[in-house]
Amino acid sequence: MLKITNLQKTFNPGTVNAKTALNGLNLELQDGDFVTVIGGNGAGKSTLLNAIAGVWKPDYGTIAIDGVDVTHMPEHKRAKFLGRVFQDPMKGTSPDMEIAENLAIASKRGVKRRFVRGVKKADRETFKEMLASLDLGLENRLSTKVGLLSGGQRQAVTLLMATMNRPKLLLLDEHTAALDPKTAAKVLELTDQIVQKNKLTTLMITHNMRDAIAHGNRLIMMHEGNIIIDVSGEEKKNLTVEQLLGLFTQASGGGVVNDRMVLS
Amino acid sequence: MAFLYALPGAVAEGLIWGLMGIGVYISYKILDIADLTVDGSICTGACVCAVLLGKGVPVWISVLAALLAGALAGVVTGLLHTALGIPSILAGILTQLMLYSVNLCILGGKSLVAINPRANNLWVHMSDNPASILAMVIMVAVVIIGLWQFFYTEIGLTLKSTGDNPDMSRAQGVNVKLNKVVGLAIANGIVALAGAMLAQYKGSANINDGRGAIVIGLAAIFIGLSVSMKIKPNFVVSLIGVLGGGIIYYIVYNFVILMGLKTDYLKMLSAIIVAIFLSVPYLKSEYFTKQKSLQPDGTENGGGSHA
Numbered sequence: 001m002l003k004i005t006n007l008q009k010t011f012n013p014g015t016v017n018a019k020t021a022l023n024g025l026n027l028e029l030q031d032g033d034f035v036t037v038i039g040g041n042g043a044g045k046s047t048l049l050n051a052i053a054g055v056w057k058p059d060y061g062t063i064a065i066d067g068v069d070v071t072h073m074p075e076h077k078r079a080k081f082l083g084r085v086f087q088d089p090m091k092g093t094s095p096d097m098e099i100a101e102n103l104a105i106a107s108k109r110g111v112k113r114r115f116v117r118g119v120k121k122a123d124r125e126t127f128k129e130m131l132a133s134l135d136l137g138l139e140n141r142l143s144t145k146v147g148l149l150s151g152g153q154r155q156a157v158t159l160l161m162a163t164m165n166r167p168k169l170l171l172l173d174e175h176t177a178a179l180d181p182k183t184a185a186k187v188l189e190l191t192d193q194i195v196q197k198n199k200l201t202t203l204m205i206t207h208n209m210r211d212a213i214a215h216g217n218r219l220i221m222m223h224e225g226n227i228i229i230d231v232s233g234e235e236k237k238n239l240t241v242e243q244l245l246g247l248f249t250q251a252s253g254g255g256v257v258n259d260r261m262v263l264s
Numbered sequence: 265m266a267f268l269y270a271l272p273g274a275v276a277e278g279l280i281w282g283l284m285g286i287g288v289y290i291s292y293k294i295l296d297i298a299d300l301t302v303d304g305s306i307c308t309g310a311c312v313c314a315v316l317l318g319k320g321v322p323v324w325i326s327v328l329a330a331l332l333a334g335a336l337a338g339v340v341t342g343l344l345h346t347a348l349g350i351p352s353i354l355a356g357i358l359t360q361l362m363l364y365s366v367n368l369c370i371l372g373g374k375s376l377v378a379i380n381p382r383a384n385n386l387w388v389h390m391s392d393n394p395a396s397i398l399a400m401v402i403m404v405a406v407v408i409i410g411l412w413q414f415f416y417t418e419i420g421l422t423l424k425s426t427g428d429n430p431d432m433s434r435a436q437g438v439n440v441k442l443n444k445v446v447g448l449a450i451a452n453g454i455v456a457l458a459g460a461m462l463a464q465y466k467g468s469a470n471i472n473d474g475r476g477a478i479v480i481g482l483a484a485i486f487i488g489l490s491v492s493m494k495i496k497p498n499f500v501v502s503l504i505g506v507l508g509g510g511i512i513y514y515i516v517y518n519f520v521i522l523m524g525l526k527t528d529y530l531k532m533l534s535a536i537i538v539a540i541f542l543s544v545p546y547l548k549s550e551y552f553t554k555q556k557s558l559q560p561d562g563t564e565n566g567g568g569s570h571a
Contacts, residue, residue, distance in 0.1 A: 075434045097421070105438070115419055
């Protein structure tokens with residue numbers, strides 16, 4: 001579903017602030033894989049997701065989604081393959097527009113947009129059902145401006161928008177990190193539900209090792225712009241946080257795990 | 265008494281500037297771009313219309329040509345911004361400067377071209393305010409209904425989201441750059457349309473027409489929205505509000521003149537009005553903020569607290 005070959009990206013090249021964020025990374029995802037990504041700050045997790053999404057072009061290497069080389073495809077064009085949820089709950093929705101209008105825009109991702117009414121009556125019914133499945137009481141607030149929702153509600157709506165037109169690949173960039181623990185758990189539960197129901201191929205960054213183990217069928221850990229641990233199947237299922245820390249110290253050559261990764 | 269006598273004229277001219285305000289609303293409020301092309305494109309609209317009328321071209325063709333010329337100016341600003349990466353405010357300034365030369369060229373090197381109201385069957389003219397008001401009301405209704413229909417289409421919605429949240433728009437497959445160019449074309453097309461009406465109303469096009477137009481447009485927006493947001497904050501009401509803002513602006517303008525203020529100071533007055541409206545939200549948040557409270561539905565304000 002996703003094939004990344006020798007991906008490299010250096011920010012501010014040729015200056016004292018030069019930072020190699022991706023260092024010849026290779027990654028292949030099978031159809032239906034739910035991969036959790038962990039790693040310390042600056043390990044290159046977000047850089048990887050942004051490279052796949054096309055926020056900027058890599059210096060070297062190729063990215064192919066479902067056999068299509070998207071390395072040089074602009075961000076808005078490759079959006080047809082991708083569903084994205086950002087860390088910042090404000091980023092995934094349009095605050096000054098109604099919930100229904102936001103969903104309407106998302107429902108046309110990857111489809112030719114036309115000069116016909118954006119939110120039709122039938123759409124409202126469909127949207128209502130979708131929102132009801134979130135179980136957040138949003139189904140009767142279709143005309144509410146999204147900016148009036150809480151961070152958790154916005155993130156849930158974003159999740160819906162990212163997945164309503166079944167994406168080939170779902171990219172979740174620490175999408176629960178900015179939420180309070182209870183809301184984060186709820187959004188994560190919704191994520192599991194939606195991913196399973198639609199059998200979505202998913203790449204989820206998290207800073208929480210326990211979440212990384214509990215979700216998905218495969219876990220990768222990044223360090224200094226590369227993947228240093230890649231476990232899946234039974235091995236991943238039986239993994240514990242302690243084992244994971246041990247693996248990390250081993251693989252990174254005595255690298256230090258930062259507090260945020262262990263404690264949360 | 266003199267004020268009442270001046271009222272119809274103020275309303276007619278206010279409608280024209282209100283129409284321009286609607287154009288500015290599209291760039292400033294919907295696209296979130298402070299587009300300074302406006303000062304040039306309103307003059308372009310006036311020049312194109314006046315020159316074509318002088319050549320005996322029918323009014324509707326002259327007006328349409330003015331609109332297209334304005335839209336083209338918007339496209340230039342849009343391309344400077346999106347294709348060449350120039351910050352939007354500078355892109356607008358550059359186009360505005362270009363347009364000064366273009367406008368002089370259109371006027372054939374003269375600084376003023378007069379329109380003969382008798383030779384042309386003008387839609388609006390200051391000699392007949394009631395008819396002018398009627399013509400402007402019809403035109404504005406057509407523009408508002410057209411925009412209303414457009415902005416609620418699948419494509420129109422993405423124009424709104426482009427200004428509101430470009431990150432979300434791109435993630436949903438919206439071509440943000442193209443949308444900005446299209447939006448600026450629509451905005452400046454409407455501004456130039458207002459310019460064409462202004463030239464007819466005054467019976468001339470002047471190379472200095474439109475200096476400070478953006479400020480009048482913003483004043484119309486702020487005055488209008490301060491009222492319409494209290495009634496119903498939707499698209500059509502907002503546009504009608506902007507129109508009303510333009511009319512109020514011109515009534516105040518005429519009143520101030522009648523009170524004896526020298527016309528030399530009017531631009532200063534406009535700028536001060538806009539400065540006040542622009543600073544109010546900041547001053548409110550900086551000096552008069554009350555503690556945050558729970559929203560009526562009991563949810564947290566904003567969210568986004570770190571665990």
